[in-house]
Amino acid sequence: MINKLRNFTIRNRHNLAVFILLNIACAMCIGLVGARVAYSESGRHLGLIWNLFLAWIPFILSYIAHATSWRRVTLYFIIPFIAFLWLIFFPNAPYMLTDLQDLTRGNVGAPLWYDVIIVVWCSWTGMLLGVISLYLMQNVVHRTFGRNAGWVFVFVISATSSFGIYVGRFVRLNSWDILQNPAETAMEILGLVIDPSMRLAAFTLLYTIFFIFVYLLLYSFSHMLQEQNIKANEAPEQLAETQPTYVQK
Numbered sequence: 001m002i003n004k005l006r007n008f009t010i011r012n013r014h015n016l017a018v019f020i021l022l023n024i025a026c027a028m029c030i031g032l033v034g035a036r037v038a039y040s041e042s043g044r045h046l047g048l049i050w051n052l053f054l055a056w057i058p059f060i061l062s063y064i065a066h067a068t069s070w071r072r073v074t075l076y077f078i079i080p081f082i083a084f085l086w087l088i089f090f091p092n093a094p095y096m097l098t099d100l101q102d103l104t105r106g107n108v109g110a111p112l113w114y115d116v117i118i119v120v121w122c123s124w125t126g127m128l129l130g131v132i133s134l135y136l137m138q139n140v141v142h143r144t145f146g147r148n149a150g151w152v153f154v155f156v157i158s159a160t161s162s163f164g165i166y167v168g169r170f171v172r173l174n175s176w177d178i179l180q181n182p183a184e185t186a187m188e189i190l191g192l193v194i195d196p197s198m199r200l201a202a203f204t205l206l207y208t209i210f211f212i213f214v215y216l217l218l219y220s221f222s223h224m225l226q227e228q229n230i231k232a233n234e235a236p237e238q239l240a241e242t243q244p245t246y247v248q249k
Helices: 002-011 013-040 046-068 072-077 079-092 094-105 112-145 147-171 175-180 182-194 198-242
Strands: none
Touching (some): 013 046, 046 079, 046 094, 046 112, 079 094, 079 112, 079 147, 079 175, 094 112, 094 198, 147 198, 175 182
């Protein structure tokens, strides 16, 4: 039992490290906001904690989908439902980037540099949750429909989530509205699609490009590390093959 647990830890050490670091980041965000509330006796930036909670929802859903997608029963019957919920809540993760504009309201009760640290740390944590969540879902699509379908999925979701961020920030609709009032929410969103404003088009385009850039950068960096690990493991084997063998007489 101990050996199995040890082998599991070794195989999944990077996954565990990512999960632990995300939890540490969230704990740090909560601590920073809590310290500010205690120091300034104001509830400013408390909304960031709620936004972090919402950003964890698509991460958890994508992890469940990824972990259960190896079985055909869940792949075709359960995962579509999970994917639908994931799609609704996914924009909440990159949405936290727009919280940076709260800094323009001025700082009350705390230094500006402290507010910058709070908002940037929370926004970056939300972005990372979104990137990892999208990576897990892309992997599910890749295994099921192929590599090209996986990348099409990434670009479509990036554009869709950017539109969702706009809807959440400026129209003030959220994921719960889709579940509580689907017909009314769908009509309001359809009105935006039929008659888009210049601000909507510019916002969606720029946020899509930015999110794809961040995703591709982190995706390439992670695979670069994987290639280095593979080369590092192959080096001792190649060295052993080149060593001369001696036959005892």
